[in-house]
Amino acid sequence: MAHVSDLIAEDIDLYLKTHENKSLLRFITCGSVDDGKSTLIGRMLYESKMLFEDQLAQLEVDSKKIGTQAGDLDFALLVDGLAAEREQGITIDVAYRFFSTDKRKFIVADTPGHEQYTRNMVTGASTADVAIILIDARKGVLTQTRRHSYLVSLIGIQHVVLAINKLDMVGYSEEVYNQIDMDYRSFAKEIELNNIITIPMSALKGDNITSLSDNTPWYRGETLMGYLENVQVEDVNVESGVFRMPVQWVNRPNLDFRGYSGMIARGSVKPGDLIRVLPSGRESRVTRIVTNDGDLTQAISGQSITLTLADEIDISRGDILAATEILPGVADQFEATIVWMVDESMLPGRPYLMKIGTKTVTANVSVLKYKVNVNTLEHVAGTKLELNEIGICNLSTDQLIAFDPYKEDHDIGGFILIDRLTNNTVGAGMLHFALRRSQNIHWQAININKQAHAVIKGQKPFILWFTGLSGSGKSTIANLVEKKLYSLGKHTYLLDGDNIRHGLNKDLGFTDADRVENIRRIAEVAKLMVDAGQIVVVSFISPFQSERRMARELVEQGEFFEVFIDTPIHVAEERDPKGLYKKMRRGELKNFTGIDSPYEAPENPDIHINTTKLSPEQAVDQIVNYLTHIGALN
Template sequence: MTPGKKKYPSPIEKPFCETDTTTNGELQQIDPRIFRLIIFGGMEKEQEALLNHLFQSPQQVIDNQQAALERATKNIVFFDTTSNLSYRHFNSTQRKYIVATVSKPGQYLDNMVCDAFIADVAVVLVDASAQDTDQVMAYMCRAWLVGIRHVILAMNNADAVFRNQQNFEDICTTYKHAVEPLGFKSVTTIALSVLTGDNIISLSDKMPWYTGQSLLSCLDNLQVESSSDYKVMFLVQNSDRNEHGLSKVRGVVATGELCVGEQLQVLPSGDTGRVVQIDTPDGNVDSVNAGETVTLILDRTVAVTMGDVLMPINTSFEMSDQFQATLFWMHKDIGLSGRRYLMKLANQKTNAWITNIKHLIDINTNAQLPSRQLELHDIAVCNLALSHPVYFDTVQNTLIFGSFILMDRFEQTTVAVGFIRHYLRRSRTVHQQALSITRQDRERLNRHRGKVIWLTGLSGAGKSTLANRLEKQLYASGRRTYVLDGDNIRQGLNRDLGFTEAARVENIRRVAEVARLMMDAGLVVITAFISPFRAERRMARELIGAENFVEVFVDTPLEVCEKRDPKGLYQKARSGRLPNMTGIDSPYEPPDNPTVVFKQNSSIQEILALLKLDANISD
């Protein structure tokens, strides 16, 4: 071995087990709750050495209990994430543990965020010799931002650095003072050595000056909030009826302890039923704790479907469609205000969009930084709006209802993980106003249906010219129309917007909202905008309704548009005087499946024939 090079314990063949035994072979009674642990910091080999010391304590494998624990781990996360970490298990004489590790710096944001959904405590390995407060602050910021509230600061190589208790306590005081503003519920410092195993399983005589606990003793004695202590929330996966016609509801006990005899209400329907039986893979039980997947038999038939939530009657729970949240961006495509995503919160799904990126958070200092967009690995405080209210809580109370993921609605990939900070008051003060005159009433008065004709194409493609021709033809036939043109809108409503990608997204979002309102007035609305991104055109289609939306791709080649160049924009872009020009240095994404592809020799009659303005209109 090279002189001075540390040799860490090698990985063992079977680094976990599921039960402990007493000396006479009888099973030791241990806490049935699975304690969830994440380890990060230090080098990968140091983490492995630490785990090997924990795993090599005297234990015995019992097959049926291993199977039970494996079933339990499947219920830890209630929705899929992009985490690819494997979990390892070990038991002390007091608790069952599941451990996840994060060692590579590139994994910190993505995998730590995913594993935060299951973490009771984080063990942060730091080199005692470095005494680097900035590094410790960076580690602790990561833990705090993903919702972990109990941290053990493991000071590795303490045997070679500290000579007395005072030296150790001085640096511990410095670290604790630095992280105090983060508001952890507990921060425990432990002196240890992963090379020799000192103070990991038990206290070592090699550091006689250390008066604290061993790492394992600290883990065993740490008191953390249990999901079973929270009010009962049952997440419905599916339901049917048994042979007696009673409702069978399968799902996960997300929080609380659920007992036979509990009277439950179904949200959002409000239907009620009493639990008469709880079925588990191991048979019927009288009660079940948080984290278990079970089937409930109710005393009657109730209306319940996937995505519903069951809770005891007379239990209050918050609903909102607007939040402030901490977002961890996990996708190469940038995140922008106004762009729509799919939110999954517990077992609930809804469309969501960022309404305001308030600031980024510097992961190393916790400082606030301004930004208009989110890039890979960014952490930001954002306001979000949802298409309909969901049941929620803050991340301080429960990770299950305080945490969510955002997904690309078409590729079904995870783009961000979020933690709810609080709901926005505006969601409680702004309500839909019921009006006496409906869209159908206005359409009957106009004697035609409202529609939106959405023209998209490059600058100079002929969108405004086509919009004018369409309106003239419709007006001549007695239709009530209006044209929303890009240049005209930017002189008023969207005067504050530039031409960055974020500004273009917001520009189209506002136009789509205005077009929807004008269509609700019974008008045929023609929009003439480049609208370069598919995501925003899809958003407009969904907002307006596919049955009301006619997408027309004005398919004029770039070279033709450049020859026309009616505003001189391409010439300026080619000379470098006009950045973010669509087709030059900013992309245009052609529609995948437009209603009409309009070329130079096309006829507007093809568009008019698809409108069906007179369908379903009666006096």
């Protein structure tokens, strides 16, 4: 094969057409730091002749600068593109590269070796068919080898190449090779990695990369490129007769056509097939399979299509069309594995957006059952997940979703968690199974609803949510507001932070996780009181925007008013009505809001009270006037 740089312009089209019909294999390289991952990928690019002449020339110059042995090219320089990586000689980000041989096209992800970049490794592995796990022959199986192997197993990669690299550094010893192979396979059994091929190699020298090396006459297995070109990968989402298609778009170009568009995640479908819509459970038959190129008589996994049905059914984006023989589960509570991917901790009870397939719902971790020490596989107790940690959790969603366990179907069993304020992806997860309680708990129909309760009380129910630092004056002002509303004939109830901690929340401390749960419980109680027709006055520090937003979203629009009692911390400390600041300064209180625990001030409160300018009585007048002006007290 000629180098890409040797192709003349008029041959480019022919070159591309030759490659476009080849099968595509996605694989990752992983292992401990300095095991040679980037060097291996660079060697593959070189051996597959996918480098331009200027790249080769620059590689020679760069290799001389760093003084490689005996004039060898440092192939890692082709992959380690980040300046920080060049300076440290390590990979700290996922680098994707494309190359091709006569038989196949490849996309390879070079993943970081450091423990603190576990999230990057998970990202790179999420779409891979094969994992190449490198081991430095001088070092053997290391902690990071076990870590990355566990993640490969967790993500569900079925094919593993154990690449025992730098064998030239140990004299191409067969004994070293056999010992490492035995040690690794013993560990691999514990994490259910079974489909493993072991190859001795030197990425720097090229041994057993594209041809069998004379330096390892005792090895007569496949070369690395030979294996990658020929390995047959099974798609776990392709299973005969088990059709799944998440609906991406309801296609309604005119009144005479209604179709449901999406990519088939699993199985096949043809006109006349009986399908069920989940989670609603309605059934119908497929009448047409519509594509831009005309109707099909059958469609299979991976094809993007539009289905029309014999019956008019309420179907929305995120619903799943499924074969009726074997149906997905439907639930709103699950056990799941979650990999946490951001610096801000995962806190049970905090609401996140959950994207699964084409559906987006609100979800929260109700219980962190345990964390997994991926170095030892030990189960570790914990109350929250930190960056790069992995936990087994109970997960709750705000509505029913259809799913298959991740091991059976990656597309509708895998999910991501998204921060509702920043829209950043914060976690990735895999569903295991539905919790039994989700099948046993149902909404009970009631006859006396919120409107009936409100009518008999002659008022509009709502939540008046006071937030501010300790000592800001929340409780004082909230108490005066309730007295004023009571004098106006309103039915009210005051929920105060200190009072609630004597009963309902007496089991909670003051960690971030406990504060989140504290507000979650209060928000749910306030919602019930609104359903009972009450005006609920809530006075809590409630330090996090996310939980205050969650409380707002529990009730209908116009039923939640956030009141920010804005007091500078030095003023609040001077007041110190409960002596808490003094205790904190003496070291008797930990996790004190505004000092060693954060307070996220409201950005757009409904009512903003500056207590340095207003007396408590003036604050009450401002709040009541606002509620009257918007019609909340009519």
